Amino acid sequence: MNQKHIEKLLHFVDEQTLKQIAENYEVTDSKTKEKIYQKICEKKRAMHQESETISETYHTPYVKFVSCTKTFGIATVCMLITVGTIGGIWKLTRIGSPSENVNSIIESNTDTLSLTQTETTTTTQLEPIATRPAYLTAYLEICEQNEKDFNNSIYCLYDIDKDGTPELIIEAPSAYTTSPTSLYTYADNQVYVLMDKCFFDMRSQYMIHGDHLLGYLIHPDNNSIYYNIGEYSGLIYHYVYQTITPQHTLEKVVLTRVTDVDTLFKEYPYLKEDDSYNYINGNGYYINYEKTTEEEYNAFYSAHNPETYSKNVLDYKSYSEFLESLPE
Amino acid sequence: MTEQEIRCLLKEQPEKGERELFDIYYHYVYTIVYHKLCNIGSREDIEECVIDCFVEVFTHINPDYDGSLKAYIGTVAKHKAINAGKQLQAKAKRNIFLEEEKFCELSSDENIEDLTEQSEQTEILMQCISELGEPDTTIMIQKFFYNHSAIEISHIVKLNPVAIRVRCSRALKRLKTMLLARNFTF
Numbered sequence: 001m002n003q004k005h006i007e008k009l010l011h012f013v014d015e016q017t018l019k020q021i022a023e024n025y026e027v028t029d030s031k032t033k034e035k036i037y038q039k040i041c042e043k044k045r046a047m048h049q050e051s052e053t054i055s056e057t058y059h060t061p062y063v064k065f066v067s068c069t070k071t072f073g074i075a076t077v078c079m080l081i082t083v084g085t086i087g088g089i090w091k092l093t094r095i096g097s098p099s100e101n102v103n104s105i106i107e108s109n110t111d112t113l114s115l116t117q118t119e120t121t122t123t124t125q126l127e128p129i130a131t132r133p134a135y136l137t138a139y140l141e142i143c144e145q146n147e148k149d150f151n152n153s154i155y156c157l158y159d160i161d162k163d164g165t166p167e168l169i170i171e172a173p174s175a176y177t178t179s180p181t182s183l184y185t186y187a188d189n190q191v192y193v194l195m196d197k198c199f200f201d202m203r204s205q206y207m208i209h210g211d212h213l214l215g216y217l218i219h220p221d222n223n224s225i226y227y228n229i230g231e232y233s234g235l236i237y238h239y240v241y242q243t244i245t246p247q248h249t250l251e252k253v254v255l256t257r258v259t260d261v262d263t264l265f266k267e268y269p270y271l272k273e274d275d276s277y278n279y280i281n282g283n284g285y286y287i288n289y290e291k292t293t294e295e296e297y298n299a300f301y302s303a304h305n306p307e308t309y310s311k312n313v314l315d316y317k318s319y320s321e322f323l324e325s326l327p328e
Numbered sequence: 329m330t331e332q333e334i335r336c337l338l339k340e341q342p343e344k345g346e347r348e349l350f351d352i353y354y355h356y357v358y359t360i361v362y363h364k365l366c367n368i369g370s371r372e373d374i375e376e377c378v379i380d381c382f383v384e385v386f387t388h389i390n391p392d393y394d395g396s397l398k399a400y401i402g403t404v405a406k407h408k409a410i411n412a413g414k415q416l417q418a419k420a421k422r423n424i425f426l427e428e429e430k431f432c433e434l435s436s437d438e439n440i441e442d443l444t445e446q447s448e449q450t451e452i453l454m455q456c457i458s459e460l461g462e463p464d465t466t467i468m469i470q471k472f473f474y475n476h477s478a479i480e481i482s483h484i485v486k487l488n489p490v491a492i493r494v495r496c497s498r499a500l501k502r503l504k505t506m507l508l509a510r511n512f513t514f
Binding site for chain 1 (some may be wrong): 347350354355356358359360362363366367375378379380382383386387388389390393395396397399400402403404406407410411415446447449450451453454466469470472473474475480483484500503
């Protein structure tokens, strides 16, 4: 009897046996367990500190107001100093120039030079001071290109993953009841594409016309995007949760409920041949297209209650409004 | 401690509640994650995933929810592990794009008949392992499921590593006899 064979067979245990092993056997020694617990506490503390910092900056209206006033005040002072310095340097270089304001008329009866009163107004062209953050510059390039490809798109900035840098969300116009959405995040001095013109990024980009569709909802406090979508008159219903990972990808959990598979395959027999639906194994509950128990399904659903997500946090604007809303 | 007691503790003393939750479900979560990632990731990747699972649970857990805590934690562990597995596979460039020409040449090497037989064999093997009795059953699971070394097993079962090796080899012989008696084919 080969030891490798035993290993291979044991790694092939079913869910029930796996749970039995998990419940009855220790997996590491107590030292490793303690080390892991300490790391969990550290990670939780780090996340909490990060979200407190962001809360202080963004979420308290009073602090927001004070912070905005302070920022505006500092920016104004800096601008005045810079303008004053540039103006002073310019004046120094221009002393003695004939284009200075001349305000004398000399008239002479004989061979005189007449100087005409001139009022010259000189305008000083100042270079705009770069105050725009790098992520905004990067996002604007994308918006500009998008506007060329898809006129009448709408744009929004919102910090979905609560890391202090907003994500860019673009919805292009569409004939469907919802629009293809693109989602970008900025980190490490570059833009990452999280969604590229996706119709809710389901298994297929092609939606069934007439199905009940809702827009994306964003959780106001956690890093989470949510939507739900019915297929085939709600015989299949999905609740989809996505989070932005530290590796700048979207991690997805799809909860699916199949309520009447007999009617489904009777009304739409071609689905039996469609690989996209081969996960369906009778009525019931699925998580990420694997059958699960109602208990597990409900546990996850309740922990990520859709009612905690908000419809109204995304403030979409047309391209021109979006540009106007940005700092210069 | 029951789940209801844990929920009360989470409400009244969150830190204690979280510690209790961790103590009760640590092995459960680790096993689930290990099972998904053992062929793809290292020990560190598995530990990192376990940490992420518990951080997720502690962040989202609602003490007022009266459903099954175990079910929720198990689900989080499973799907964190699946996602971690996908990321590890992507890093290891074990994915192939649909557009690549080679894609059409790929075929599944799964044989349903073999899989069914394997599943039956696993069931018989697990039964025989559990009949070995303690501490041999634990040693076999630690060695062949968790791939622990004799030293690591010795920390868990509180036996000398040499004793672990001796017990393991004797248990293997007994296991072979039991399996042959059940017409187990290798």
